[in-house]
Amino acid sequence: xxxxxxxxxxxxxxxxxxxxxxxxxxxxxxxxxxxxxxxxxxxxxxxxxxxxxxxxxxxxxxxxxxxxxxxxxxxxxxxxxxxxxxxxxxxxxxxxxxxxxxxxxxxxxxxxxxxxxxxxxxxxxxxxxxxxxxxxxxxxxxxxxxxxxxxxxxxxxxxxxxxxxxxxxxxxxxxxxxxxxxxxxxxxxxxxxxxxxxxxxxxxxxxxxxxxxxxxxxxxxxxxxxxxxxxxxxxxxxxxxxxxxxxxxxxxxxxxxxxxxxxxxxxxxxxxxxxxxxxxxxxxxxxxxxxxxxxxxxxxxxxxxxxxxxxxxxxxxxxxxxxxxxxxxxxxxxxxxxxxxxxxxxxxxxxxxxxxxxxxxxxxxxxxxxxxxxxxxxxxxxxxxxxxxxxxxxxxxxxxxxxxxxxxxxxxxxxxxxxxxxxxxxxxxxxx
Amino acid sequence: xxxxxxxxxxxxxxxxxxxxxxxxxxxxxxxxxxxxxxxxxxxxxxxxxxxxxxxxxxxxxxxxxxxxxxxxxxxxxxxxxxxxxxxxxxxxxxxxxxxxxxxxxxxxxxxxxxxxxxxxxxxxxxxxxxxxxxxxxxxxxxxxxxxxxxxxxxxxxxxxxxxxxxxxxxxxxxxxxxxxxxxxxxxxxxxxxxxxxxxxxxxxxxxxxxxxxxxxxxxxxxxxxxxxxxxxxxxxxxxxxxxxxxxxxxxxxxxxxxxxxxxxxxxxxxxxxxxxxxxxxxxxxxxxxxxxxxxxxxxxxxxxxxxxxxxxxxxxxxxxxxxxxxxxxxxxxxxxxxxxxxxxxxxxxxxxxxxxxxxxxxxxxxxxxxxxxxxxxxxxxxxxxxxxxxxxxxxxxxxxxxxxxxxxxxxxxxxxxxxxxxxxxxxxxxxx
Numbered sequence: 042x043x044x045x046x047x048x049x050x051x052x053x054x055x056x057x058x059x060x061x062x063x064x065x066x067x068x069x070x071x072x073x074x075x076x077x078x079x080x081x082x083x084x085x086x087x088x089x090x091x092x093x094x095x096x097x098x099x100x101x102x103x104x105x106x107x108x109x110x111x112x113x114x115x116x117x118x119x120x121x122x123x124x125x126x127x128x129x130x131x132x133x134x135x136x137x138x139x140x141x142x143x144x145x146x147x148x149x150x151x152x153x154x155x156x157x158x159x160x161x162x163x164x165x166x167x168x169x170x171x172x173x174x175x176x177x178x179x180x181x182x183x184x185x186x187x188x189x190x191x192x193x194x195x196x197x198x199x200x201x202x203x204x205x206x207x208x209x210x211x212x213x214x215x216x217x218x219x220x221x222x223x224x225x226x227x228x229x230x231x232x233x234x235x236x237x238x239x240x241x242x243x244x245x246x247x248x249x250x251x252x253x254x255x256x257x258x259x260x261x262x263x264x265x266x267x268x269x270x271x272x273x274x275x276x277x278x279x280x281x282x283x284x285x286x287x288x289x290x291x292x293x294x295x296x297x298x299x300x301x302x303x304x305x306x307x308x309x310x311x312x313x314x315x316x317x318x319x320x321x322x323x324x325x326x327x328x329x330x331x332x333x334x335x336x337x338x339x340x341x342x343x344x345x346x347x348x349x350x351x352x353x354x355x356x357x358x359x360x361x362x363x364x365x366x367x368x369x370x371x372x373x374x375x376x377x378x379x380x381x382x383x384x385x386x387x388x389x390x391x392x393x394x395x396x397x398x399x400x401x402x403x404x405x406x407x408x409x410x411x412x413x414x415x416x417x418x419x420x421x422x423x424x425x426x427x428x429x430x431x432x433x434x435x436x437x438x439x440x441x442x443x444x445x446x447x448x449x450x451x452x453x454x455x456x457x458x459x460x461x462x463x464x465x466x467x468x469x470x471x472x473x
Numbered sequence: 474x475x476x477x478x479x480x481x482x483x484x485x486x487x488x489x490x491x492x493x494x495x496x497x498x499x500x501x502x503x504x505x506x507x508x509x510x511x512x513x514x515x516x517x518x519x520x521x522x523x524x525x526x527x528x529x530x531x532x533x534x535x536x537x538x539x540x541x542x543x544x545x546x547x548x549x550x551x552x553x554x555x556x557x558x559x560x561x562x563x564x565x566x567x568x569x570x571x572x573x574x575x576x577x578x579x580x581x582x583x584x585x586x587x588x589x590x591x592x593x594x595x596x597x598x599x600x601x602x603x604x605x606x607x608x609x610x611x612x613x614x615x616x617x618x619x620x621x622x623x624x625x626x627x628x629x630x631x632x633x634x635x636x637x638x639x640x641x642x643x644x645x646x647x648x649x650x651x652x653x654x655x656x657x658x659x660x661x662x663x664x665x666x667x668x669x670x671x672x673x674x675x676x677x678x679x680x681x682x683x684x685x686x687x688x689x690x691x692x693x694x695x696x697x698x699x700x701x702x703x704x705x706x707x708x709x710x711x712x713x714x715x716x717x718x719x720x721x722x723x724x725x726x727x728x729x730x731x732x733x734x735x736x737x738x739x740x741x742x743x744x745x746x747x748x749x750x751x752x753x754x755x756x757x758x759x760x761x762x763x764x765x766x767x768x769x770x771x772x773x774x775x776x777x778x779x780x781x782x783x784x785x786x787x788x789x790x791x792x793x794x795x796x797x798x799x800x801x802x803x804x805x806x807x808x809x810x811x812x813x814x815x816x817x818x819x820x821x822x823x824x825x826x827x828x829x830x831x832x833x834x835x836x837x838x839x840x841x842x843x844x845x846x847x848x849x850x851x852x853x854x855x856x857x858x859x860x861x862x863x864x865x866x867x868x869x870x871x872x873x874x875x876x877x878x879x880x881x882x883x884x885x886x887x888x889x890x891x892x893x894x895x896x897x898x899x900x901x902x903x904x905x
Contacts, residue, residue, distance in 0.1 A: 176767060181613070187610070189494050332777070333772045335610075349763035
C-alpha cells in the first residue's frame with residue numbers, strides 16, 4: 042500500500058491524541074485514505090518532557106529543520122497553540138511544500154488572511170476542522186455538505202468552558218466564582234480563563250464560521266461580544282422560573298443590510314435543543330434556505346474529539362479532497378467579501394430586562410412609561426419578592442416584545458438614571 | 474468560468490427542487506464548485522405533465538438517449554423512485570461515462586452490490602447522500618468527517634412518516650389509524666404506507682449506514698425489524714407515565730461477536746435528544762471511539778431538504794471529491810466485509826413488558842416468578858387501574874434490568890401461555 046509521510050508539530054494533549062490515532066489505528070486511516078499515513082516526525086520544543094504516547098524510535102525531535110527538509114512528508118498537523126512561533130512555523134511548513142492541518146483557531150482569527158493568502162500563492166492548503174467546535178465537523182458541513190444552501194442563520198454554543206460554568210450555575214444555583222473554580226479543578230478551564238469566559242474564544246470561532254457561511258470578511262474583534270463572567274446567578278434563577286435558560290450564544294443572521302453577528306449570554310427557551318446543551322458540550326444550529334434547520338451536537342474540546350477532527354483533516358489532505366475544497370473556499374481572500382456587517386444598533390430582538398428598584402408606588406409605571414416612549418412593548422412583567430441580600434431594592438423583570446437594539450439600549454440608559462432605580466440594570470437578548 | 478454539464482432524470486418533487494437550486498442559484502453552486510453546473514437535460518417520461526419549475530427551452534425531453542449520447546454531461550442526478558427502470562437507467566448512465574447522484578435508497582438497498590461494482594469497473598462514481606436522512610448529511614459525516622473513528626454505535630430516527638404518526642399518538646393520544654390518516658392528508662404518508670410504517674424504509678437506510686460505519690455487508694431484509702403499525706396507544710401512554718417516549722429506532726452496536734442491527738419501536742428516556750425528535754424530523758446519534766457522541770438533527774425528507782443533499786453531491790462529483798471518496802468507500806465490494814452480523818438472540822437490553830392479566834390474586838407472582846426462572850430481574854412494576862374498554866383484564870407493566878433477547882423472548886412466550894394472561898403480551902426494548 043502507498044505511504045504518505047505525515048508529521049506532527051507540538052505534542053500537547055491533542056498532539057498525543059493524534060499520534061495515538063495514527064499509530065494505534067493505522068488500519069482505519071489506511072482504509073479511509075487508501076494509503077498508509079506514516080508518522081515520520083514529531084517536533085517538540087523539549088524532547089525530555091514525559092509524555093503518554095510511545096513513539097517509534099527516531100520520530101521525536103526538537104529540530105524543525107529536519108521536518109522542513111524531508112520532502113517525503115506531505116501533511117503536517119501543526120498543533121502549537123498561541124500566535125508565535127505557531128505563525129512562523131506554519132509559514133515555514135507551507136513554504137517547504139507541506140499541506141498543513143491545524144486546530145489553532147486564535148492563530149487563524151488573527152492571521153487568517155496572511156496564512157491563507159500565502160497557502161494559495163504556494164498552491165498549498167490549510168485544513169482547520171478542529172479549530173471550531175472540536176469533534177463536531179461543522180467546517181466540512183457548512184463548506185461542503187450544505188453547499189447547495191444559502192445559510193440564513195447560525196446559533197451556536199462554541200465555548201465548552203463557559204457552557205460548563207453556566208450549566209453549573211443554572212443546575213445547582215452556584216455562583217460564577219465557585220462554578221469557575223470547579224471547572225478549573227476539572228481541567229475544563231485554564232488558570233487564566235479570560236479568553237473563554239469573556240466571549241473572545243466564541244467570537245474567534247464565530248468569525249471563522251461567518252466567513253464560511255456568509256462570506257463575511259470580519260475580524261473577531263469587530264463582533265460585539267459579552268462573556269459569562271458578569272452574569273448574576275439571580276438572573277439564571279429568574280430566567281429558569283420564566284421557562285428559559287441563559288446560554289452563551291454565538292449568533293449570526295442574514296438580514297437585508299448584511300449579516301448580524303454577536304456573542305452574548307441569551308435566554309433560550311427550555312426544551313429547545315440549544316437550551317439543553319449540557320456540561321462542556323458544543324452545539325450548532327444552522328438554517329439553510331433549502332435544507333431548513335440542521336442541528337449538530339458533540340464534544341467541542343478535549344484531546345480525542347479534537348484529534349478526531351485533526352486526523353480526518355489529515356486523511357482529507359492526503360487523498361486530495363482538501364486541495365479541492367481549499368481552492369473554492371477563498372477564505373479571507375481579497376475581494377471575496379459578499380456581505381456587509383449589519384450595524385448592531387439595527388439588531389431586532391426580544392429582551393429580558395431586570396431593574397432593581399426602590400420598593401415604592403409608581404416605580405413600575407415610570408419604567409414601563411419610559412419603555413413605551415422608545416416604542417418597546419412589554420410581553421410580561423414579574424416583580425419578585427424582596428431577597429434578604431437586596432433589602433433596599435426589589436427586582437423587577439420585564440420581558441419585551443421585538444425591539445431594536447438601539448432603542449433598548451437608549452431606554453435602559455434612561456431608566457438607569459432614574460433616582461428610584463439602582464445603577465446597573467441587566468439586559469439579555471431572548472433567542473428567537 | 475468553466476462549465477460542467479449536468480442533467481436530471483425524473484422530475485418529481487425532488488427533481489423540481491434540484492432544478493430550482495441549479496437554475497435560480499447558479500451563483501452559489503458556481504462559488505462552491507469553482508465552475509458553473511449547467512443544466513442541459515431533464516429527462517422525464519411525460520413531457521406534457523404540468524410542473525412547478527420553468528426550464529430553459531430545449532432542456533426537457535422524454536428521450537433518454539439524447540442525454541446518454543451527450544458527452545458534455547458529466548454528472549446526472551437520477552431521481553426516479555422504485556427499482557425499474559431506475560436500475561437499468563443508472564447502469565446506462567454509468568456505461569455512457571457519467572457519474573451518478575441518487576436519492577433512491579430502495580434501489581441501493583436491493584441492487585447496491587451490482588451498481589457499485591459496475592461503477593468501480595467503469596471508473597465512475599455513485600453519490601447517495603440524499604438516500605439516507607434527506608437533508609442531514611450523514612453519509613459524508615460517517616464516511617469522511619468521522620473517518621478517524623471506529624464507530625461503535627448508531628441510534629437513529631430515519632423514517633419521518635413513522636415519527637410523525639408516533640409523535641401524534643404520543644402528543645395527542647391519537648390512535649394509530651387516525652394519526653396515519655392525518656399524515657396521509659398532509660402528504661407525509663403514501664396512500665400505501667406499508668414500507669414506511671412496517672420498518673422496511675428504516676431498515677434499508679440502516680443497511681447503508683451499517684456498511685459505511687462498520688463494514689457490515691448486510692442485506693436490509695436480514696435486519697430484524699418491527700414497524701409502528703402494531704403499537705397500541707395504551708403503551709405510548711404507559712411509557713410516557715414512566716418518563717419515556719416510544720420512537721421507531723434504527724439501532725446498530727458493535728459488540729465482540731460483530732454488529733447488532735435492528736429496527737424497532739423502543740422506549741427512549743424523555744429529555745434524551747432522540748426522544749424529543751418531533752413531527753417528520755430525522756435524527757442520528759453516532760458514537761465514535763475518538764470523538765465520542767455526535768448528534769445530528771434535521772429534515773429527513775421533503776423536496777428541498779432532499780434537493781439540498783442531491784445538489785451538494787452534484788457539486789462534490791463535479792469538483793472531484795466524490796471520485797476520491799468513492800474509491801476508498803469500497804461499498805458492498807467483495808471481500809470488504811469487516812464484521813459479522815451478531816445473532817439477534819445475543820442482544821442484551823432492558824425491556825418494557827405489558828401483560829393484560831385476569832384481575833385475581835397471585836398473577837403478578839406467577840409472572841415475576843417466570844421471569845426469574847429466565848434470570849430476568851425486574852427494575853420496576855406498574856399495575857394500572859382497569860380501563861373501561863379492558864374490563865376483563867388489567868394491564869401490568871414491568872420494566873426489566875438487562876437481559877438477553879433470547880431469554881426475554883422465551884419468558885414472554887411462556888407467560889403468554891399462562892391461563893391468567895391474555896394472548897398478546899407486548900414487549901419493547903428500552904434504548905440504553
